[in-house]
Amino acid sequence: xxxxxxxxxxxxxxxxxxxxxxxxxxxxxxxxxxxxxxxxxxxxxxxxxxxxxxxxxxxxxxxxxxxxxxxxxxxxxxxxxxxxxxxxxxxxxxxxxxxxxxxxxxxxxxxxxxxxxxxxxxxxxxxxxxxxxxxxxxxxxxxxxxxxxxxxxxxxxxxxxxxxxxxxxxxxxxxxxxxxxxxxxxxxxxxxxxxxxxxxxxxxxxxxxxxxxxxxxxxxxxxxxxxxxxxxxxxxxxxxxxxxxxxxxxxxxxxxxxxxxxxxxxx
Ligand code: OOG
Ligand code: NI
Numbered sequence: 271x272x273x274x275x276x277x278x279x280x281x282x283x284x285x286x287x288x289x290x291x292x293x294x295x296x297x298x299x300x301x302x303x304x305x306x307x308x309x310x311x312x313x314x315x316x317x318x319x320x321x322x323x324x325x326x327x328x329x330x331x332x333x334x335x336x337x338x339x340x341x342x343x344x345x346x347x348x349x350x351x352x353x354x355x356x357x358x359x360x361x362x363x364x365x366x367x368x369x370x371x372x373x374x375x376x377x378x379x380x381x382x383x384x385x386x387x388x389x390x391x392x393x394x395x396x397x398x399x400x401x402x403x404x405x406x407x408x409x410x411x412x413x414x415x416x417x418x419x420x421x422x423x424x425x426x427x428x429x430x431x432x433x434x435x436x437x438x439x440x441x442x443x444x445x446x447x448x449x450x451x452x453x454x455x456x457x458x459x460x461x462x463x464x465x466x467x468x469x470x471x472x473x474x475x476x477x478x479x480x481x482x483x484x485x486x487x488x489x490x491x492x493x494x495x496x497x498x499x500x501x502x503x504x505x506x507x508x509x510x511x512x513x514x515x516x517x518x519x520x521x522x523x524x525x526x527x528x529x530x531x532x533x534x535x536x537x
């Protein structure tokens with residue numbers, strides 16, 4: 271368990287950027303327009319709802335650093351449950367953690383995932399580096415394809431394991447660009463692909479949250495029997511609005527999140 275929150279996010283970022291070539295390019299594109307450092311709105315992590323790696327085992331790392339649980343979110347069609355965590359320090363990123371409800375999936379998927387999770391050391395989740403420790407199991411390409419065919423989320427998680435699947439720029443903290451639309455225009459002008467699912471801008475001022483994301487980079491990955499080029503991680507952009515109480519909304523919007531998951535889809 272990390273005792274230094276900045277060290278944890280730094281390690282998560284370093285791990286993320288090694289598999290996400292767009293991350294540095296997009297970060298530079300924004301940073302060169304700004305006088306202050308880019309602030310992250312949130313990051314996201316994925317897991318299976320099986321011991322010892324359920325959502326709470328990941329959350330524990332953040333609770334130990336002073337984070338508290340925020341809202342919970344249900345994604346019935348994707349068979350996912352999620353919760354967000356936030357810190358009293360508004361400059362620390364929020365954390366969105368989801369888990370696949372394995373028991374709701376097909377017997378074949380359940381059996382595959384149980385075999386993957388059985389390879390994880392019982393105390394693995396306690397390690398300082400667990401949240402960026404990648405895959406803890408062997409996986410062949412055909413098994414990856416089987417998982418993908420039923421659940422894009424299961425396939426991605428089996429291939430990539432534990433790591434931040436995206437970082438999110440806080441548009442509220444930018445000086446040069448004010449809106450999600452402006453960010454999307456800049457991204458497209460520089461050759462990046464913006465996630466179109468449900469529209470390029472997800473959410474509205476009424477939701478108190480507007481978001482967009484790139485489609486994940488595609489990079490080579492070693493499976494136990496072959497190498498293949500598959501989606502890795504993506505970048506997201508979020509603009510928050512005040513709620514009626516006057517403070518910026520700190521939660522997420524399930525309908526938007528549902529489509530942001532699709533940023534790592536393989537087709
Ligand atoms: C999380 C997707 C949801 C958001 O900001 O609503 C999300 C994921 O892809 O793991 O990041
Ligand atoms: Ni996000």
